[in-house]
Amino acid sequence: MDLDINIQPIKQSKINTIDFDNLTFGNVFSDYMFECDFVDGKWQTPVIKPYGPLTLDPSARVFHYGQAVFEGMKAFKDDNDALFLFRPDESFKRINTSAKRLAIPEFPEEYFFNGLKKLLHLETEWIKKGKGNSLYIRPFVIATEGAISASPANQYKFMIICSPSQAYYAGEVRVIFAQEYSRAASGGVGFAKAAGNYAAQFYPTSLAHKKGYQQIVWTDASSHEFLEEAGTMNIFFRINDTLITAPTNDRILDGITRKSIIQLAKDYNIDIEVRRVSVSEIKEAARNGSLKEIFGSGTAAVVNPILGFKHSDDVFELPKITDSFASFFKEKLTNIQYNTSEDPHGWRYKV
Ligand SMILES: Cc1ncc(COP(=O)(O)O)c(C=O)c1O
DSSP: OOOOOEEOOOSSOOGGGOOTTSOOTTSOOOSEEEEEEEETTEEOOOEEEEOOOOOOOTTBHHHHHOOEEEOOEEEEEOTTSOEEEESHHHHHHHHHHHHHHTTOOOOOHHHHHHHHHHHHHHTGGGSOOSTTOEEEEEEEEEEOOBOOSSSOOSOEEEEEEEEEEOOOOOOSOEEEEOSSOOSOOTTSSTTSOBHHHHHHHHHHHHHHHHTTOSEEEEEOTTTSOBEEEOSSOEEEEEETTEEEEOOOOTTSOOOHHHHHHHHHHHHTTOEEEESOOBHHHHHHHHHHTOEEEEEEEETTTEEEEEOEEEETTEEEEOOOOSSOHHHHHHHHHHHHHTTSSOOTTOOEEEO
16 A cells, blocks of 8 residues: 655755765764654654654653654665564564554554655665665654643654664673672563663663773673673673573564574574573683684674673673674575575565
8 A cells, every 4th residue: 555645855954964985873974764643642744854853742752751652773774785584573563563552553564664765765875885884764743732640642743763874883891790789670661662761771771881881791680690682782602512592582682683693503404492591601611712703693793702801890891703593694694684695584575
């Protein structure tokens, strides 16, 4: 179905003012944004309009109760100027899973896909060719109703904004395994991409920074014994030649990169175990030399090697290895994303 979308054209593109060789992740935004309001019990006709500030009532629920969810996706351009998304059906499902948990009305599928397609066709110039270049896409929903009673809003705004990005390099990443703070609790909202999950990590993560660690690997809130995920990445451990990652649960985000790596591991006959993994197991493996790698997975960096970790007073540095699983999976995934390999699971979505 070709959905009605109001398009308000920009007067002039700002693309020529952007230095595409020196982009900081998430600081520059493209010409347009997609906006759709939920009013009177339904999603209204969407608008694509020039990127710019919003006017919201100061009593909008999002400001007071954090009723907000989001997604993170990327668009890629191949050598023939064709545009692709990576598993957008998964992002669509996940934003509605998140929305449901935050008592936000679900967004219709055809709005999501038609909105994305129209928006990306207007923004093709913002998607540069070449491995590493992409357009980061941020769909999000906020509660806009102006009324500060602590209950779900009756009005929402669904938006999509886009930010051009280069190959994402998070720098050298060493992590602390959480012992004091928790990211999520059972029965809570950890599995949702709820805005507040991220705000809650800023303070403990800033304490980690002061100690010289870039990220925290969160552990289960009750025992702090089982490793779950990092701030914006799922976590994989390689012991000898076996890859291990925690099963998702209601405290862990069901990462799209994570599930793709699990599938690729099966495709390439790499031993993969999806099971609980304890701090003591990983420390023991680090001590006896069987821990070969730790890496994070997520849309921004795809795969991010972790060089070392700290737990209590114990500090471990991982061995430098060639032929890492991290680079193997990054290569396989980016080949699919940039249309330079077969796509046996149909993950590439042509825009
Ligand atoms: C908490 C958290 N875990 C894991 C991930 C990785 O998920 P994905 O691979 O879908 O980007 C993200 C990023 O989206 C995240 O925010």
